[in-house]
Amino acid sequence: MSETRFAAGATEIEPSGARCVMWEGDGHFRTTGPEGTWALGSLLGASLEEGDVVVLSGDLGAGKTNLTKGAAAALGVTEPVTSPTFNIQAVHEGDNLTLFHFDLYRLDDPDQLGDAGVLDVVGVEGASLVEWGEDFADALGADRLDISITRDVSSPPGEEPARLFSLSPSGPRGCALARSLDSSVRALMEFLDA
Amino acid sequence: MPNHEKGLVALAFDTSTDQLACAVATWALRPDGNGADVAVLASSDFPCRRRGNVELVPTCLEVLGKAGRTMEDVGLVIVGRGPGSFTGVRIGIATAKGLSCGRDLPLYGASTLDAVAWRAWLGGARGLVGVVADAMRGEVYPGLYQLDDGGPTRLFGTERVLKAPKAVEEWAARSDAASIQLTGDGLKKYQGLYAEAGLTAVLPADLWAPSGESLIRAAASPAGLAAAGSGDPALVLPVYTRLSDAEENELARLGMKEPATVATTGCDDVLADRHLQLRPMGLNDVAQVAELDVAVFSDSPHTPWSAALFADELSQSGRSWWVAHDQGELVGVAGGMVVDGAVEILDVAVAQPRRREGIARRLLARVTYDAQMLGAEKATLEVFSENRGAVALYEALGFSTVAVRPDYYGSGRDALLMDAPLPLAVGSADDRPDPTAQVRPWPPMRPSRSHEALQTIAGAQPIVLAVESSCDETAMAVIAGDGRILANVVATQIDFHARFGGVVPEIASRKHTEAVVGVFEEAMAQAGEALGTAPLQATDLAAVGVTQGPGLVGALVVGVAFSKGLAAMAGIGLVGVNHLEGHLYANLFETPDLEPPFVASLVSGGHTMLVHVRDWGDYEVLGQTIDDAVGEAFDKVAKALGLGYPGGPVISKLAAEGDPRAIAFPRALLHSHDYRFSLSGLKTAVITYIEAENRAGRPIDMPDLAASFQAAVIDVQVSKALTAVEACSLDDFCVGGGVAANPALRSAYAEKLGERGVRVTVPPLSACTDNAAMIALVALRDVQAGRLAELSMDAEPNWSL
Numbered sequence: 001m002s003e004t005r006f007a008a009g010a011t012e013i014e015p016s017g018a019r020c021v022m023w024e025g026d027g028h029f030r031t032t033g034p035e036g037t038w039a040l041g042s043l044l045g046a047s048l049e050e051g052d053v054v055v056l057s058g059d060l061g062a063g064k065t066n067l068t069k070g071a072a073a074a075l076g077v078t079e080p081v082t083s084p085t086f087n088i089q090a091v092h093e094g095d096n097l098t099l100f101h102f103d104l105y106r107l108d109d110p111d112q113l114g115d116a117g118v119l120d121v122v123g124v125e126g127a128s129l130v131e132w133g134e135d136f137a138d139a140l141g142a143d144r145l146d147i148s149i150t151r152d153v154s155s156p157p158g159e160e161p162a163r164l165f166s167l168s169p170s171g172p173r174g175c176a177l178a179r180s181l182d183s184s185v186r187a188l189m190e191f192l193d194a
Numbered sequence: 195m196p197n198h199e200k201g202l203v204a205l206a207f208d209t210s211t212d213q214l215a216c217a218v219a220t221w222a223l224r225p226d227g228n229g230a231d232v233a234v235l236a237s238s239d240f241p242c243r244r245r246g247n248v249e250l251v252p253t254c255l256e257v258l259g260k261a262g263r264t265m266e267d268v269g270l271v272i273v274g275r276g277p278g279s280f281t282g283v284r285i286g287i288a289t290a291k292g293l294s295c296g297r298d299l300p301l302y303g304a305s306t307l308d309a310v311a312w313r314a315w316l317g318g319a320r321g322l323v324g325v326v327a328d329a330m331r332g333e334v335y336p337g338l339y340q341l342d343d344g345g346p347t348r349l350f351g352t353e354r355v356l357k358a359p360k361a362v363e364e365w366a367a368r369s370d371a372a373s374i375q376l377t378g379d380g381l382k383k384y385q386g387l388y389a390e391a392g393l394t395a396v397l398p399a400d401l402w403a404p405s406g407e408s409l410i411r412a413a414a415s416p417a418g419l420a421a422a423g424s425g426d427p428a429l430v431l432p433v434y435t436r437l438s439d440a441e442e443n444e445l446a447r448l449g450m451k452e453p454a455t456v457a458t459t460g461c462d463d464v465l466a467d468r469h470l471q472l473r474p475m476g477l478n479d480v481a482q483v484a485e486l487d488v489a490v491f492s493d494s495p496h497t498p499w500s501a502a503l504f505a506d507e508l509s510q511s512g513r514s515w516w517v518a519h520d521q522g523e524l525v526g527v528a529g530g531m532v533v534d535g536a537v538e539i540l541d542v543a544v545a546q547p548r549r550r551e552g553i554a555r556r557l558l559a560r561v562t563y564d565a566q567m568l569g570a571e572k573a574t575l576e577v578f579s580e581n582r583g584a585v586a587l588y589e590a591l592g593f594s595t596v597a598v599r600p601d602y603y604g605s606g607r608d609a610l611l612m613d614a615p616l617p618l619a620v621g622s623a624d625d626r627p628d629p630t631a632q633v634r635p636w637p638p639m640r641p642s643r644s645h646e647a648l649q650t651i652a653g654a655q656p657i658v659l660a661v662e663s664s665c666d667e668t669a670m671a672v673i674a675g676d677g678r679i680l681a682n683v684v685a686t687q688i689d690f691h692a693r694f695g696g697v698v699p700e701i702a703s704r705k706h707t708e709a710v711v712g713v714f715e716e717a718m719a720q721a722g723e724a725l726g727t728a729p730l731q732a733t734d735l736a737a738v739g740v741t742q743g744p745g746l747v748g749a750l751v752v753g754v755a756f757s758k759g760l761a762a763m764a765g766i767g768l769v770g771v772n773h774l775e776g777h778l779y780a781n782l783f784e785t786p787d788l789e790p791p792f793v794a795s796l797v798s799g800g801h802t803m804l805v806h807v808r809d810w811g812d813y814e815v816l817g818q819t820i821d822d823a824v825g826e827a828f829d830k831v832a833k834a835l836g837l838g839y840p841g842g843p844v845i846s847k848l849a850a851e852g853d854p855r856a857i858a859f860p861r862a863l864l865h866s867h868d869y870r871f872s873l874s875g876l877k878t879a880v881i882t883y884i885e886a887e888n889r890a891g892r893p894i895d896m897p898d899l900a901a902s903f904q905a906a907v908i909d910v911q912v913s914k915a916l917t918a919v920e921a922c923s924l925d926d927f928c929v930g931g932g933v934a935a936n937p938a939l940r941s942a943y944a945e946k947l948g949e950r951g952v953r954v955t956v957p958p959l960s961a962c963t964d965n966a967a968m969i970a971l972v973a974l975r976d977v978q979a980g981r982l983a984e985l986s987m988d989a990e991p992n993w994s995l
Contacts, residue, residue, distance in 0.1 A: 085823075112698075
């Protein structure tokens with residue numbers, strides 16, 4: 001196996017991380033361990049374009065923030081990325097694209113999106129990754145990629161379960177983004193096989 | 195209006211759109227006072243999306259440099275008030291207020307729509323011009339102008355916001371539709387929509403945004419100057435055209451049938467011992483309001499309103515009705531109707547025993563504030579001429595009689611018609627400034643200073659102003675070089691957020707923008723008093739330190755922009771302070787000889803963390819919450835119990851009466867052998883418990899529930915604190931943040947850590963919640979160490995310790 005690393009935008013995926021990502025059919029991936037989720041995130045980040053909206057859903061600790069960290073690294077963000085639970089919105093300047101990281105955990109009504117400044121940004125500028133946005137998905141625009149993260153219940157007991165990622169795109173950019181992520185993960189698989 | 199016929203240098207800028215527009219010009223008032231003559235010396239206009247706060251002050255300095263001038267030459271500041279991006283407008287206005295306060299300069303506001311129309315005029319356009327400014331969310335700010343050789347003339351009253359298709363429809367229906375030449379940044383999205391409706395004449399895209407020169411010309415035109423204001427920086431506010439979404443949605447709901455809530459029963463206010471609250475009138479209030487109206491107006495010629503009339507008002511648009519209530523009892527009502535840029539006050543009634551408490555004044559302030567946000571520029575009312583008390587109140591608020599209607603209330607009973615410019619001169623209820631724009635004499639009187647006063651000020655250097663606007667308190671403090679706090683002012687917005695169950699970011703940003711000048715003046719006056727001199731001036735300061743983060747981005751930028759403007763104009767230093775470090779420093783108010791290393795717990799509505807303070811400025815975050823903050827958990831539980839917002843004081847008051855062992859709630863991560871916290875599970879357990887008891891039909895023992903919940907929080911906090919202190923082998927422990935005001939938590943720390951010989955410092959109650967005195971301590975340290983920030987500094991909403 002090659003010990004060279006796989007390029008993902010402004011960052012590279014270590015082979016150890018690459019081995020933790022699995023393609024399980026179009027729009028379905030499995031990662032084992034945080035490094036796998038980070039690697040998948042970096043592939044997502046490398047595919048992002050201006051105006052893209054990605055809504056991440058999953059329980060606490062599912063890996064939403066970790067996925068965002070990978071995406072940020074691929075965009076060339078060097079500052080630390082944490083969940084902006086209290087502040088709702090974090091802005092990270094990438095090399096060529098601004099990443100808006102939202103955590104809507106504290107909101108309980110779509111009416112609050114405007115006053116929290118979410119609607120001024122999502123789909124308007126930069127690329128937006130939205131955690132805890134599943135309850136407000138419709139208000140976040142029709143063109144987006146929803147990614148649901150679940151724990152694999154078939155994982156051996158006592159072990160940190162693998163994470164299953166399932167994409168549901170809508171609209172032209174959402175679909176393009178899903179296709180791009182699919183082909184990136186497949187390319188990563190081929191790279192490992194080579 | 196300041197005397198500037200002789201000519202002065204004006205600095206003008208606009209950050210309402212994606213374009214940063216800035217110009218420096220000479221400005222001479224025309225002898226007839228009808229507009230000013232201007233000559234642009236230098237300008238800079240460039241695309242600047244989201245970087246307005248970074249670029250604005252450096253750009254001002256650069257343009258002044260190109261014009262061969264400095265900040266000291268500036269005699270007038272002009273700012274674009276929007277409409278546009280709310281945050282963009284606030285960056286411009288807060289910076290302009292800072293610049294103005296830096297040297298007591300007049301500040302004029304100009305409409306950004308007018309500036310775009312003037313841009314078209316400067317570009318050679320004549321005839322009918324339609325400005326379409328992007329209002330986001332599918333909406334635009336439309337404005338139609340007639341351009342002749344003298345300049346553009348508005349064909350509309352006040353700015354407003356419309357759904358794009360509706361705006362297109364309005365102009366398409368005009369008989370002269372085909373001759374409208376379109377411009378404005380709204381065309382980036384909606385040019386096609388206008389074209390489909392037959393509006394195809396479009397000005398070149400490089401004219402779509404305001405320029406520095408067009409902004410100055412808009413302000414210097416006779417109409418622009420008439421609307422520019424008095425020069426008082428407190429009164430220059432953004433043009434929003436709408437309330438925050440939270441308020442808009444609330445207004446929509448108020449007219450609907452809604453079940454009685456705790457807001458109307460008042461049980462939360464009783465528990466929290468909160469008196470005299472204001473809130474918008476709802477359908478549930480109309481019966482009580484009608485009774486009040488009858489009681490108040492029984493002996494007067496004014497006909498009381500019926501419940502049906504009040505109910506009808508709630509379903510009308512352009513209305514604002516507010517009630518005052520005290521622990522469930524309705525004690526006052528006021529309402530108004532916005533028509534053609536003016537708000538007509540329809541009714542003001544305060545219960546007899548509650549007169550002379552300033553209730554009518556506060557209610558009118560709310561009604562007219564809403565009206566101003568909806569575009570009103572003045573208030574009008576009619577009053578029975580013999581009602582001396584009411585007439586005196588209105589006169590104190592700035593109303594003057596414009597007409598008399600003889601015999602209006604019957605033979606010999608005249609009505610006075612009065613009006614007043616907005617905002618009203620409401621003043622402040624107590625020694626705390628309201629988070630609203632205040633009308634007061636301007637410019638401030640600056641008596642010449644004695645030699646002693648100058649020496650006192652010199653002896654107190656470096657004097658540093660601290661500014662805090664990270665959440666819902668607009669706070670400023672002044673500190674002397676020896677660490678004495680000379681002034682400490684907090685304008686809390688809690689009244690404006692409480693009824694929404696939490697801090698509404700858009701409202702917080704608006705209130706900071708309104709309060710910032712008043713809080714600054716109050717802090718400078720207090721500092722002068724402490725030194726035995728007249729109010730301090732910005733040029734007396736060595737530096738201004740401002741909370742740069744963490745916090746709500748829209749709130750932070752107001753304090754940062756104001757501070758940068760102030761620093762640039764007064765020629766003083768600038769320091770960016772970490773809010774969390776401020777909370778650590780607040781412990782010095784309790785234990786002045788506190789020295790690192792020590793362990794600190796920061797617990798607030800936004801943070802829950804344990805920090806190893808190795809040295810001042812050298813921090814290791816040992817662990818923090820992985821979900822909710824402690825303060826948030828208190829708020830959520832209070833909400834589930836219908837106890838209102840904020841939850842901390844009510845829960846802790848209830849808990850004092852309850853049994854902390856009554857209900858076994860989970861202690862999350864108690865044995866995780868690290869310093870992570872999790873409050874989400876506890877919150878869920880409490881809510882599940884409440885629902886289960888409700889289903890079983892058992893009454894909830896509120897004190898027991900509160901005490902048990904609070905004990906579950908405290909157990910984990912204290913246990914982890916103890917482990918941290920022992921693991922770091924330290925014997926000092928400190929606390930910071932709003933939750934540190936919780937008496938049970940304070941005493942649990944003192945007891946459990948005290949047993950182990952650890953000295954526990956808990957800041958005084960007033961220093962636990964957000965304040966600027968703690969920011970001042972950090973700022974002074976940095977000033978003394980020469981660690982100053984650049985004027986390109988921006989807010990850092992996610993700044994960690």
